Amino acid sequence: MAMIIDGKAAAQALRAEVGREVEALLAEQDVRPGLAVVIVGDHPASRAYVRTKTRMAEAAGIAARLIELPAEIGTAALLERIGELDGDPDVHGILVQLPLPDTIDEAQVLLAISSAKDVDGFHPANVGALFSATRPDPDRLLVPCTPLGCLHLLRQTLGADGLKGQEAVIVGRSNIVGKPLAALLLAADCTVTVAHSRTRDLADVCRRADILVAAVGRPGLVRGGWVKPGATVIDVGINRIEGEDGGSRLVGDVAFAEAEKVAGAITPVPGGVGPMTVACLMRNTLTAARLQSGG
Ligand code: GUN
Numbered sequence: 001m002a003m004i005i006d007g008k009a010a011a012q013a014l015r016a017e018v019g020r021e022v023e024a025l026l027a028e029q030d031v032r033p034g035l036a037v038v039i040v041g042d043h044p045a046s047r048a049y050v051r052t053k054t055r056m057a058e059a060a061g062i063a064a065r066l067i068e069l070p071a072e073i074g075t076a077a078l079l080e081r082i083g084e085l086d087g088d089p090d091v092h093g094i095l096v097q098l099p100l101p102d103t104i105d106e107a108q109v110l111l112a113i114s115s116a117k118d119v120d121g122f123h124p125a126n127v128g129a130l131f132s133a134t135r136p137d138p139d140r141l142l143v144p145c146t147p148l149g150c151l152h153l154l155r156q157t158l159g160a161d162g163l164k165g166q167e168a169v170i171v172g173r174s175n176i177v178g179k180p181l182a183a184l185l186l187a188a189d190c191t192v193t194v195a196h197s198r199t200r201d202l203a204d205v206c207r208r209a210d211i212l213v214a215a216v217g218r219p220g221l222v223r224g225g226w227v228k229p230g231a232t233v234i235d236v237g238i239n240r241i242e243g244e245d246g247g248s249r250l251v252g253d254v255a256f257a258e259a260e261k262v263a264g265a266i267t268p269v270p271g272g273v274g275p276m277t278v279a280c281l282m283r284n285t286l287t288a289a290r291l292q293s294g295g
Contacts, residue, residue, distance in 0.1 A: 002233070002263040005153055011275035014152065015060050018282045022061035025289060033289035034063040035093045035119065035281075036085045040078065041071035041101045045240070050097050053278055060282045063090065071101045075108060082112040092289035093119035095281065098176070116292055118142050119284040121180065131183045140291070142284050147181035149276025150213060150234050151188065157232055157265050158211075164189040167208050171195045171222065171253070172215035177236055181213060202226075212263075214253035224258025233259055233266040236273050 057064035215236035237253030252269030
């Protein structure tokens with residue numbers, strides 16, 4: 001049976017470390033990192049995520065603001081609100097929760113956050129810096145939170161040098177996870193394949209992987225038979241499905257009960273990558289505050 005990778009414990013340790021560094025920044029430079037989280041509309045899962053993000057930020061000593069805006073706000077008014085936050089010296093990080101309502105121009109909104117305050121790492125300047133760096137340094141560069149969390153869990157599981165030369169397959173090519181994670185794993189000396197919904201013989205491609213990452217949002221897509229024996233499996237999916245009892249439960253993109261019999265190590269859902277995403281947002285907010293205050 002696979003070792004279960006405890007993302008909750010890893011995230012708790014990372015948040016505690018960020019908390020200590022936040023206090024040090026406050027003591028040394030009189031700067032308290034500030035985070036603004038913007039949510040538009042009433043997507044229930046997104047509302048729960050943003051509440052967790054602001055609550056965890058406060059617990060780490062970060063001054064967090066949750067800005068809840070109606071779905072009807074429109075692109076122009078949203079841009080104006082983001083412009084105000086971007087000009088506020090107490091706000092070091094801005095996150096606009098995705099997805100946005102269809103009526104809003106997402107690309108324009110993300111461009112309105114200056115690259116220095118882009119704690120999601122979605123700004124083209126940050127994306128370009130990540131892809132062009134030979135050794136991207138998360139203390140100097142804002143890297144997307146979920147891929148950063150995946151990398152942290154992989155390093156913890158495989159050791160600092162354990163990624164070198166490994167065959168990594170990422171299923172999913174999103175800007176939030178698949179593409180930036182490919183850049184991080186390439187920089188960590190993995191041989192990287194990015195597979196997606198049009199990939200031929202997806203199961204065969206996955207079976208090559210020493211490191212298999214599923215980030216597509218399709219419950220149980222990756223079956224036990226797709227996993228190479230002993231592989232490390234990182235499940236980024238968070239899907240709510242109907243249970244037999246009429247209630248609902250969260251499952252990942254990996255058929256966990258099958259995959260844990262084959263893998264060497266595997267992240268659970270919930271309690272795997274999800275908590276790491278939030279912890280990495282705290283880390284990025286601290287990094288943004290440090291960089292903006294000259295450190
Ligand atoms: N929606 C799902 N994941 C994310 C994320 O990492 N950042 C933002 N802004 N929205 C998301």
